[in-house]
Amino acid sequence: MRAKVYVTPKAGVLDPAGKATERGLHALGFGEVHDVRLGRYITMEVDGDPTDVTARLDDMCRQLLANGVIEDYLFEIGESGVE
């Protein structure tokens, strides 16, 4: 299975990189943009049956891929080889 993991700064945690990107978008005339949050997107192939994979991915996120102090995560599981 192909897993897609999204890691973003928690609401309330300072995200200066997101703020700077937002200012850049405003400077380009995209004034409708607000609350930009900059995160990470991770994809991977995972073997196993879908219910196990969900639990395993949750463990991966909690133990390594995201830092629970500062980051939230969510993931999607799709067909193998499909980005």
Added chain:
Amino acid sequence: MKFGVVTFPGSLDDADTVYAVRDVVGIETIPLWHKDRDLHGVDCIVLPGGFSYGDYLRSGALARFAPVMSSVVDFAASGGLVIGLCNGFQILCEAGLLPGALVRNQSLTFVCGQARVKVERADTPFTGLCQRGAVLRLPIKHGEGCFVADESTLRRLEDNRQVVVRYVDEGGAATAGANPNGSLNNIAGIINEGGNVFGMMPHAEHACEELLGMKDGALFFRSIESWVGREVRR
């Protein structure tokens, strides 16, 4: 009294730390390799500054998988003294040995210069030779030194007096202007609840001799030596 300084792939200040503590401050110090599980009987472990594992994923996140770190975690759990400077502080937070996290400086720029920190606690193994309230001058050089923690963790850190050093101005006031990276409550360094694990962003090891313009950093290593000496005599 023997210090051990860990070298991870990507460590930068490891050799400087060995030089400063052994050759300048004059305390026995040995290098420790990231693949070592044996801590060679050291009394205090230093996790040095740098960019361990290229700062991949998050600063300090991958160092905890080094074989030496499982020994460091056991050593800390049994009350052993551990000090993390800069990247070492980030590693201690990522390894769960200290609460909170260090994120990108609020300014988004790498800061390189001098900081003033106030000693909030002079009753720890790491600061015993300092005066409480003393303002020390130390160098800083980091891109991700902004200390953050959730509200309850921050309150607990303050209530338990776990903030050991705080960024201050010349007069000793913790102002926004004196805060080089946006750290909550101007936090520059904290200690764990057990009082044996200390992390700090400023570089004590680069402030040990007159030639470099700053000597206050030596106080931390001398304090540790003095503490260990007292423990041995006890």
